[in-house]
Amino acid sequence: GQQLNQSPQSMFIQEGEDVSMNCTSSSIFNTWLWYKQDPGEGPVLLIALYKAGELTSNGRLTAQFGITRKDSFLNISASIPSDVGIYFCAGQGPGTYKYIFGTGTRLKVLA
Amino acid sequence: KAGVTQTPRYLIKTRGQQVTLSCSPISGHRSVSWYQQTPGQGLQFLFEYFSETQRNKGNFPGRFSGRQFSNSRSEMNVSTLELGDSALYLCASSGSSSASGNTIYFGEGSWLTVV
Numbered sequence: 001g002q003q004l005n006q007s008p009q010s011m012f013i014q015e016g017e018d019v020s021m022n023c024t025s026s027s028i029f030n031t032w033l034w035y036k037q038d039p040g041e042g043p044v045l046l047i048a049l050y051k052a053g054e055l056t057s058n059g060r061l062t063a064q065f066g067i068t069r070k071d072s073f074l075n076i077s078a079s080i081p082s083d084v085g086i087y088f089c090a091g092q093g094p095g096t097y098k099y100i101f102g103t104g105t106r107l108k109v110l111a
Numbered sequence: 112k113a114g115v116t117q118t119p120r121y122l123i124k125t126r127g128q129q130v131t132l133s134c135s136p137i138s139g140h141r142s143v144s145w146y147q148q149t150p151g152q153g154l155q156f157l158f159e160y161f162s163e164t165q166r167n168k169g170n171f172p173g174r175f176s177g178r179q180f181s182n183s184r185s186e187m188n189v190s191t192l193e194l195g196d197s198a199l200y201l202c203a204s205s206g207s208s209s210a211s212g213n214t215i216y217f218g219e220g221s222w223l224t225v226v
Contacts, residue, residue, distance in 0.1 A: 001155040001170065030211060042115075042201050042217035043154075050212050088154065090215075097144065097167040097210050101154035 006089055006102030014110050019076040021105040023089035031092040032072040033099065034063050036085045043088055047074070079109050113138065115204050115218035123224045129190040132221045136183050136204030143185040144215060145177060148199040157200075160185055161208065192225045199223075 006023045013019060023032070031050055035043035047058050049065035049072060056063055060077045072089055089102040116135040124130050136143050144159035144167075156169040160179035177187040183204075189196055199222055203215035 001152045003153050031213065033214060035217070040222075042117075042219045045214065045216055048214045090154075092210065092213060095210055097142070097159040097161075097213060098156040098169060099144075099215065100156070101146075103153055 002100045004089060004091060004100055004102040006105055008105055009103065010106040010108070012108045012110060013079055015079060015081060017079055019079055019083070019107060020073065021087060022071060022073045023091070023102045024071045025091055025100070026070070027093055028069040029072075029091035030069075030094050032063070032065050033090040033092075034061075034072070034074050035088045035090065037088060037104075038085045046087075076107075079107075081109050081111055083107060084109050115202055115216055117200075117202050117218040117221050119221060120219065121222045121224075123226060124192050126192055126194060126225055128192050129188060130192060130223060131186055131188045132200055132202075132223075134185045134187075134202030134204075134218060136185070136202075137206070137216060140204035140206045140216075141183050142205040142207065142213065142215075143179055143183065144203045144205070145185070145187050146201045146203065146217075147171070148201055148220070149197075154201070157187065189223075194225050197223060197225045 034046045037043040047063040054065040062075045064073045086104045090099040142161045145157040159167040163179045179185045199220045201220045203217045207213040
């Protein structure tokens with residue numbers, strides 16, 4: 001099945017550090033969404049992006065819709081232990097209702 | 112506002128059986144989509160419904176089917192289960208009627224194990 005390239009695949013960081021991850025696509029998207037998923041649970045929406053170049057924050061999280069419409073970035077500042085989980089990007093192309101998801105970034109925070 | 116509700120949360124089925132999963136969207140949301148999540152393939156789109164009509168379908172065999180009722184609740188069915196159908200099945204709902212700006216919110220999922 002289709003998946004977006006998401007990197008890094010996993011990260012081990014110290015509490016208080018900043019985190020960056022990104023997703024890239026070979027085709028353009030109209031919408032980018034970022035989710036966090038804890039084990040055994042469904043993905044929880046973190047940030048939604050609707051326009052190229054858009055920069056949106058949600059607390060310590062900031063995401064950007066790439067200007068080419070083929071990529072997106074998520075930053076987490078001053079990480080805390082509860083940031084642990086898997087982060088997914090999702091992109092939606094023009095004229096379709098389906099989202100294509102990234103391969104996920106597994107984040108582990110060391111106290 | 113209650114979130115997306117999926118039932119059952121966990122189930123075990125035998126190869127060859129069929130299964131029906133249920134999803135109640137967020138109140139007021141009329142779009143419901145289904146995704147399959149496996150370790151190997153990640154999150155894959157199954158289908159999307161709006162006002163009881165399927166608008167988009169992913170690349171899954173015909174054994175996977177769905178429907179939506181007039182109250183926006185949705186069900187998906189998998190017939191003739193195979194071991195590879197073991198997965199977390201996620202339902203998502205959206206309040207948008209168009210593809211543009213269609214933000215989706217997930218339920219907790221239904222864990223299906225086929226033995």
